[in-house]
Amino acid sequence: xxxxxxxxxxxxxxxxxxxxxxxxxxxxxxxxxxxxxxxxxxxxxxxxxxxxxxxxxxxxxxxxxxxxxxxxxxxxxxxxxxxxxxxxxxxxxxxxxxxxxxxxxxxxxxxxxxxxxxxxxxxxxxxxxxxxxxxxxxxxxxxxxxxxxxxxxxxxxxxxxxxxxxxxxxxxxxxxxxxxxxxxxxxxxxxxxxxxxxxxxxxxxxxxxxxxxxxxxxxxxxxxxxxxxxxxxxxx
Numbered sequence: 001x002x003x004x005x006x007x008x009x010x011x012x013x014x015x016x017x018x019x020x021x022x023x024x025x026x027x028x029x030x031x032x033x034x035x036x037x038x039x040x041x042x043x044x045x046x047x048x049x050x051x052x053x054x055x056x057x058x059x060x061x062x063x064x065x066x067x068x069x070x071x072x073x074x075x076x077x078x079x080x081x082x083x084x085x086x087x088x089x090x091x092x093x094x095x096x097x098x099x100x101x102x103x104x105x106x107x108x109x110x111x112x113x114x115x116x117x118x119x120x121x122x123x124x125x126x127x128x129x130x131x132x133x134x135x136x137x138x139x140x141x142x143x144x145x146x147x148x149x150x151x152x153x154x155x156x157x158x159x160x161x162x163x164x165x166x167x168x169x170x171x172x173x174x175x176x177x178x179x180x181x182x183x184x185x186x187x188x189x190x191x192x193x194x195x196x197x198x199x200x201x202x203x204x205x206x207x208x209x210x211x212x213x214x215x216x217x218x219x220x221x222x223x224x225x226x227x228x229x230x231x232x233x234x235x236x
Contacts (some may be wrong), residue, residue, distance in 0.1 A: 001032070002094060002095060002096070002097065003031060003095070004013060004092070004093070004094050004120065005029055005031065005093045005094075006090050006091070006093070007025060007026065007027055007029070007067065007090065007091055007093060007209060008024065008025050008027060008039040008087075008088060008089070008090055008091075009022050009023070009024060009085050009086065009087050009089045009090075010023050010024065010025045010066065010087060010093060011023040012085060012086060012087070014152055014153075015070055015074045015150045015151065016147060016148050016149070016152075017128050017147060017148075017188060018072055018073050019070055019071065019072050019073070019148075019150050020070065020071065020073050020082065021059070021069065021070040021081055022062060022068075022069050022070075022082070022091070023060075023066045023067070023068050024063070024066060024067040024068075024069070024091055024093075025066060026059065026065065026066065026067070031067070031095075031096065031216050032062070032096075033058060033062055033095070033096035034062070034096070034101040034172075035081075035101060035120070035124040035127040036057070036062060036098065036100045036101040036102050036120045036123060036124055036203075036231075037057075037058055037059060037083055037095065037096040037097060037100070037101060037119070038055045038057045038058060038093035038095065038096065038097055038098045038100075039055070039056060039067075039069075039093045039094065039096060039097070039138070039146075040053050040054070040055055040093065040094040040095055040097065041053065041055075041056050041069065041082075041092070041093055042092040042093070042094070043077075043081040043082070043091075043092075044081075045058075045077040045078055045081050046077070047076060047077040047078055047206075048236070049076075050071060050076055050077075051078075052078065053096070054078055055098075055118040056069045056071055056119070057069075057098075057119040057123070057205075057231070058095075058096065058097075058119075058120070058123055059119040059120070059122045059123055059151075060122075060123060060125060060126070061123050061124075061126035061127040061130060063126065063127055063130035063131065064130075067124075068235040069095075069119075070116065070119050070151075071116065072115070072116045073138075082198075086093065098231075099229075100120060100203070100205070100229055100230075100231040102124045102127065102128075103201055104131075104133060104135075106135050106200075106201045107135065107136065107196075107199065107200075107202040108120065108136040108137075108138075108194065108195070108196055108201070109135050109136070109137050109138070109200065109201045109202075109203065110138045110140065110190065110193070110194050110198065110200055110201070110202050110203070111124065111125075111137070111140070111203045111205075112140050112141040112142075112185055112190075112202065112203065112204045112205070112214050113139065113140070113142070113204075113205055113206055114141075114142045114143070114145060114185075114205075114206030114207060114210040115142075115144075115148065115150075115206055115207060115233075116150065116206075116233060117205035117206030117207065117210070117211075117233050118141060118150050118151065118205070119150075119205075120203075120204065120205055120231060121139055121141075122151050122154070124137075124151075124203075125137065125139060125158050125162075125165060125167075126158065128162060128164070128165065129158050129161045129162045129165070132162075133164075134164060135164060136164050136195075137162070137164055137165045137166070138165075138166045138167075138168070138193045138194065139155075139165070139166070139167045139168065140168050140185045140189060140190070140193065140203045141155075141167065141168065141169050141170070141172065142170050142171075142172060142184060142210070143169070143170075143171060143172070143183050143204075144171070144172050144173045145171060145173050145175050146169075146171060146175055146178055146180075148202070149169060155167040155169075156221065166193060168181065168189070168193060169181065170182060170184070170185060170189070172182060172184055184213075185214065186217070187217060187220075187221055190218075190221070191215075191221075191234055192207055195222045197221060197222070197223050198223075198224065199227075200223075200227065201227050201229070202218055202223060202227060202228045202229070203229050203230075203231075204228065204229070204230045204231070205216055205217075205230070205231040205232075205233065206231065206232075206233060207232075207233055208232045208233075211230050211231070211232045215228065215230055
């Protein structure tokens with residue numbers, strides 16, 4: 001069921017040099033959504049090129065008592081308005097929408113995320129932790145530099161909470177002092193962490209080029225296409 005809401009900002013946070021988060025209070029209103037869904041957010045901006053509404057994935061889990069949205073800030077009027085939000089400001093939303101949702105009875109799921117495409121995966125991972133789901137969950141998260149990792153402090157906490165969760169960061173630009181993995185998510189990395197290519201679910205979310213590349217890679221690996229779900233973040 002799609003609802004129209006107007007909710008207050010309770011907190012803002014600079015996640016990375018160019019990614020900003022806002023937390024909204026439910027304000028005693030109820031919103032039922034599934035992990036992975038998105039909302040349409042509307043601002044009073046006259047943006048003839050891009051319009052005044054944008055779909056933003058819900059980054060908070062239905063088990064949390066707030067709504068979390070994060071986005072990459074650009075020069076567009078919409079993004080600049082998002083960037084200027086402060087506690088107490090009201091935000092108009094419509095939703096929830098989307099079918100890029102977690103299958104709760106899956107045995108194994110592999111989340112392939114890039115950059116700001118991580119938002120629906122935070123929602124899914126947190127939900128699995130709180131609901132103590134038995135899904136074997138692997139997140140392979142690719143960023144240009146360590147400074148670009150969104151929700152950086154939370155991933156280790158989620159891993160501690162959920163013995164079925166493995167979070168793997170990989171960095172694509174050479175960075176002094178980075179001791180983790182480097183390079184793009186590739187076939188070897190997927191095979192290292194996924195024990196059952198035929199029966200695992202694969203969720204891909206990120207910039208269109210990355211989504212297309214990983215979709216094609218899974219095809220060449222003979223992963224059944226019915227087990228692959230994709231969400232493209234265009235214009236970010």
